Amino acid sequence: MSFGESSLRASLLSRWLSERVWGLEHAFERARASGRAEDDTRLRIFFVLVLFAIGFVILAIGATRAALFSDAARADGRVAPAATTRADLVDRNGMLLAADLLHYGLYIDPREIWEPEETRRALLAALPNLDPNRLERALRGNRRIFVLGALTPEQRNKVHALGLPGVSFEPEQRRVYPLGTSAAHFIGFSDAGGEGIAGAEAALNEEIRAAAGGQIPLSIDLRVQGALEDELYKAVHEFTPKGAVGLVTDVHTGEILGMASWPVYDPNKPGKAGVYAQTNRAAATVFEMGSTFKAFTVAIGLDTGVATPNSTFDATQPFKLGYRTIHDYHAARKVLTLVEVFQHSSNIGTAKLAVAIGPQRMGDYFKRLGLTEPAPVELIETARPLTPKVWNEDAVASTSFGHGINVTPLALARAYNTILNGGRLIPLTILKKEPGESVEGRQVMSERTSLQMLSIMRANVAGEAGSGRSANIPGLSVGGKTGTGEKYDPAIRGYNRKRQVSSFAAVFPTNGPVEAKRYFVLILLDEPHGTARSAGYATGGWVAAPAAGRVIERIAPFLGVQRQPEIAEIAPAGATPVGDGQ
């Protein structure tokens, strides 16, 4: 409606109203003129009454409507406690990992307290964790102050039942990690202000805050995580390393299904754990992995066409390269096929293969496999690798069997995923991917190489000469590669044979087409100690492979991997060609 129309309507209304009033006045005048003055007054009173009645009716209708249909009750502030600031974290099946839960803060107003002594005694009895000094300061103060936070509803009710004057509560949300130490490094923790500090809490901080009141599903499967942690801790108990890592990933999607790091800490009380325990060794620590790197060298050799599974390498003598001589840990002293080089974990054979590939191509492939950059994953802890400054023959020979290059277990897992999923380099993720969701990846190797590597890794576990045979689980077609990297010791300015990083990189199932469901498992122990059961050895085949096998045996049903009847699989030690991956 235009301004002109509205002003015209207003003037018509005022004219109509004034005409009615004047008409009424004239009626009164006429009544007075006819000698009926009493009617005149009564009429006035009547009309005033009518006007009041109309006003009253309008007010009554308005009041009734407001009373019946207002939502004032919702805004009275009594029913809405403090709002959550962070979304719940759940595993891929909806199991709760982290949540904001309603707690209460305890406040004391000394001006309302009649008997401070009685209040002090009752509060200390009801709340054993209450700091007496803090309580004393509150009781002696002159204003209402905060005394203790994070009271559970039960604790609040307990204090409330005491009926103490001057003691009150304020609702507050507190981040709680109900699983305690389970998946602690993966989930991480947040500070009292609701900001993520470590793990998924820090990695997805913005998303978690934006989705407050909802849920964010993470990639881990709590059942897988439980089995992984259990077997890792058993290995830790047996071989007493200074640190340990367990990882389970889906090679096709890059989802991290389980991630364990030892020592552990409780994210509910992160301050009580030191930095050493809080460190996520899967993401933030780099290791010289040792022989698990041989899988990459063999894969590169196959992919470049430099070698086939039946290519032979003379390992009868140590390999002299410049100023250094490369030996085998378990010297076979014979000519080995490529499969045997892998099975015997021959440093000589691998170094010769790497030299044949050439520094340029080796460096290029390592880059393509993502081994020269931090593993791209949401976790902020992911560490940068230590790589050779120059890719010359010496560097290539060392890195071919996992020396002279330090990477995180996550980077190792990503590179293994690549050689096992058909040759696609995909990022790892801590977020759940929906079934059928496409994953962007760069093709860095051929599918044929991938199938060959699956066969060779299977041979290393199934074959009697394989170094990973203790991880063999009937019917699950497990493949893998052991790794034992000696650690550099600054005290002796060289590698210390007694300080090792022992690991086992496994994949299952190795059979089936390249796109079949397939999972990677890594068990790594940092400086384990041999026991009588391991015949005094602390190498990957003795300390990590059995744990990896047990993990696979336990998680296979959760991941929907069915046991297959044992079939004539890869024959040991290069007796038959495995090039077609069948």
Next chain:
Amino acid sequence: MSLLDRKVRGFRLVDLIGVSLLVVLILGVYLAKTIAGRERAEIAAVERQIKAEQTRIRLLQAEVAHLEQPGRIERLSVGYLKMEPVTAGREATVEQIIDIARAGPPKKEKPVSIVAAMVNESDAIPGVPPPPPPEALPLRIAEASR
């Protein structure tokens, strides 16, 4: 006689109607406010109750998650029930059941359970929950670690 002049027991009819209307209105508003107030209090109480229940449900969900920690379940199942992860040797297909039945019961000399032994020894490891208190089921724990 007009409506304004009609009287009932000395009172003008129009006045009586007006007063009656006023009384009805006052009573109506009073009743509406009273009933609405009661309803409002009831709604607020129900909403408070819903909120409290939701809070309680969240607490219970967290408690369930805490009690269902994989490590805790593992420890309890080994300690109290002498259960352990199923190995490949203990799995069978439906077709194999007849063969297993024909083979008869397994030998009584069951090998020492490595899992049970390790779990029961594991109280010294951070991250591995301690075994259940010995007074709860001392016999079973002793058997498991024998």
